[in-house]
Amino acid sequence: MSSLKQPPAGAGAASAGGAYEVGEADFETKVLRRSAQVPVVVALYSQRSPGSVELVRLLERLVGESGGAWDLATVEAEPNMRIAQAFGVQGIPTVVAVAGGQPLADFQGAQPEAQVTQWLSAVVDAVAGKLPGAEGAEEGEQPEPEDPRFTAAENALDQGDLPGAEAAYAAIIEAEPGNEEAKSALRQVRFMGRAQTIPESAVQTADAEPDNVDAAFDAADLELLQQRPEAAFDRLIGLIKRTSGEERTRARTRLLELFELFDKTEAFVVAARRKLAAALY
Template identity: 75%
Template sequence: MSGAVDLSSLKQPPAGGSAPAGGYAVGEADFETKVLRRSMQVPVVVVLYSQRSPGSVELVRTLERLVQADGGTWELATVEAEANMRIAQALRVQGIPTVIAIAGGQPLADFEGAQPEPQVRQWLTAVVDAVAGKLEGAEGAAEQPVEDPRFVAAEEALDRGDMAGAEAAYEAVLAAEPNNEDAKAALRQLRFLARAQQVPESALATADADPANVDAALDAADLELLGQRPEAAFDRLIATVKRTAGEDRTKVRTRLLELFDLFDKAEPFVVAARRKLATALY
């Protein structure tokens, strides 16, 4: 998951809602450090939620109350699923919300769906009891690495909702280090999310009703990718490549390559989509 950036702060909550506070927000950029490495010393409870779901947000609130009451026996990491697709995929999440306890760098226990507080408390107690005395000072526990202040500045800009400031911060990194892959990946994801969040929900229906509309297909693919359906997005654009020629085909192919670059090249669905694209082109 390296080379990605937590863009969850850019996802705006629905009317009347707000992003959860407490615990600590985690994204693709810091999942290894804040969850996997930290879990060598203390169990980390990861909750993958959606701001679109009131029950999902309420579960986060419940966990926030409990982690504050438990005084450091476990830690809470919140992951906004729609902005961190690869975390959800890596953890094989099937539904939102999902709660996963990670200890020693490995998933220990999980549950799916909103649960009443007494059941959540019982589950947490079992998790803490299961790892008691087995993690602190465990061999292989790593010190938290010093964060690059330039990336910290970019992430702070994201926290404030300052997309332009975050983009400028990453561009400054690349101006000094043109080959900095983390900054390149962060910019790609930032620019994708900025574009995709402007696409109206109606774009999917428009594209389905008019398959020849190239711009609608591009917008619909953005929505599908934002909704954690990369295979659907890729298949839509590959089908559009097959139907088009000339400048339209080049336009769609260029967008596909941009979307591929949002993921690890070794991801099976990326490998499969690249093969389909090659077949469509040649």
């Protein structure tokens, strides 16, 4: 299963029939922009799910046999919770076909090869000759070239080098203090560096010690990593209600930091902010 952590040769390039690992930092380029040329099949999987790993292996073989009819973007769900949430993922594995920047079709759970092949054929047939960037389509505006600084940071992420990615994004911000894309990416990388070290027992520990601020922080991070933002937010809001003084300030500050990992218009963020206001006032 560990082989999925390394992108295939040529990963990241928009090559016909390509298969590549994708994260939040390069999702727009490798999936949304690329899907203007060919449909991109996004496979959300988990290293902890043998069934999802096997499905990814099947898709990797099929894309190699596709003759460039579609691309495969593999996304490890746990480190890329915003992608999973954007697609409304309810279980792993989930496979979504994206064409022209929009979801076209999806399925959840492991499927027999014949059924997967039939689904892929239907996707390719549905968009044949209709994508704006496809060969033979009218020439339009070409995508902007990738910023090499972001490419370096994304490559570090692809290789699991979180300190390297953090340093790369920090350097961009130092040069361009107003670069919001780099700021958002840096927050995500720092969260991942912190959350990946938390033991699975963190939630049980926090439940047993409800007034332990540090335990609550660890549990909330783990819940976010597990794609349960509502649970994480509710945990910290409950802590804010029960604490005062410095502890309450720490809990509020951490909650606001977690809000910044998401689009502020997300429904669960809006709801949590309302709960926070009620808890404070």
